[in-house]
Amino acid sequence: MMSWINTIFRWLPALAIGIGLITRLGAEFTWLIQPSLMVIIFHTFIDSRAQIWKNVSKFHLYVILGQVSIAIGIFFLLNLFSLEVAAAGLVIALAPTAVSAGTVASGLRVNLSHVMSVIVVTNLFACITFSIIPPLIGNDSYSFTSTLEPFRIVGMTVVIPLIVSKILLRYGRFSGDWKPKKYVGFAIRFLWAAILGVSASKVGVWYFENTQAGLADLAWPLLLGVGIFTIFATVGYYLPQESKLGSLISFSHKNSGLALLLIINTFPMSAVAVILSYSLSQNIFFSMLIGRTAPR
Numbered sequence: 001m002m003s004w005i006n007t008i009f010r011w012l013p014a015l016a017i018g019i020g021l022i023t024r025l026g027a028e029f030t031w032l033i034q035p036s037l038m039v040i041i042f043h044t045f046i047d048s049r050a051q052i053w054k055n056v057s058k059f060h061l062y063v064i065l066g067q068v069s070i071a072i073g074i075f076f077l078l079n080l081f082s083l084e085v086a087a088a089g090l091v092i093a094l095a096p097t098a099v100s101a102g103t104v105a106s107g108l109r110v111n112l113s114h115v116m117s118v119i120v121v122t123n124l125f126a127c128i129t130f131s132i133i134p135p136l137i138g139n140d141s142y143s144f145t146s147t148l149e150p151f152r153i154v155g156m157t158v159v160i161p162l163i164v165s166k167i168l169l170r171y172g173r174f175s176g177d178w179k180p181k182k183y184v185g186f187a188i189r190f191l192w193a194a195i196l197g198v199s200a201s202k203v204g205v206w207y208f209e210n211t212q213a214g215l216a217d218l219a220w221p222l223l224l225g226v227g228i229f230t231i232f233a234t235v236g237y238y239l240p241q242e243s244k245l246g247s248l249i250s251f252s253h254k255n256s257g258l259a260l261l262l263i264i265n266t267f268p269m270s271a272v273a274v275i276l277s278y279s280l281s282q283n284i285f286f287s288m289l290i291g292r293t294a295p296r
Contacts, residue, residue, distance in 0.1 A: 013193055016194070018200075023204070026201035029198050033261045034156075038157055038161050039188070042164060046168070066236075071094045087271055093228060093232075098253045102119060104249050105249055110245050111246055123255060127155045128151075131151045154262070200276055202264060203272050225280070233248060236252040256279035
């Protein structure tokens, strides 16, 4: 029974994207993305006991430098063809490690504490890395209201849950040996699926209700998302670390929810489609990988 339930939850993100695209029922609920993401990140900090600096190593620096280098390279390469394409590629390439990477690490029997530390460090550092987007793009059509806008959005979404978790871990009921109930983990996965479903609904409205949109308008974002994931997965696997799988997860399993939050109301929907394609690619890839390594 539990095996069947775990299989459903592994494929839930992909299912949410498909349902969102087809039904387009969640297009008016983009305001739910930020609070949902804050709850998910808060749960990650509580679950990891917020002890992030004990496992910090050179590998964390490799991950951050690798993300920034690839992001800038992707932007300038794609900008030769289209600023819209380049902006979409830049945002997802700069996205930090996904909070769900811990679940993937557990499923693949990878050192969980190390992956959790990468999640926390990269999400905190995203306050800085995402601030380089407006100066690079330099176009009001694909940018933010101000240079500080990404810093404000990411800072509020990541730092507030960190501060609250620190206080509760030190003084509240989460101190000591407290561990979250299993149903809390299920609720978190549903929240994550809701974020993807709402974002996919926005893309669905843009595509199906736009009489000028053709197959190519949806095909190139999908292919670009798959291509960027392939780059990050390949580089991640070969980063210098003892565990190849741990390196792969830490580098390529991205917080697409944070990227979606940043751009869903300011960038073209084709850029949102690129991020959804990346999210779909990583979820399918890691679900298949977990399925292959799970005991029979």
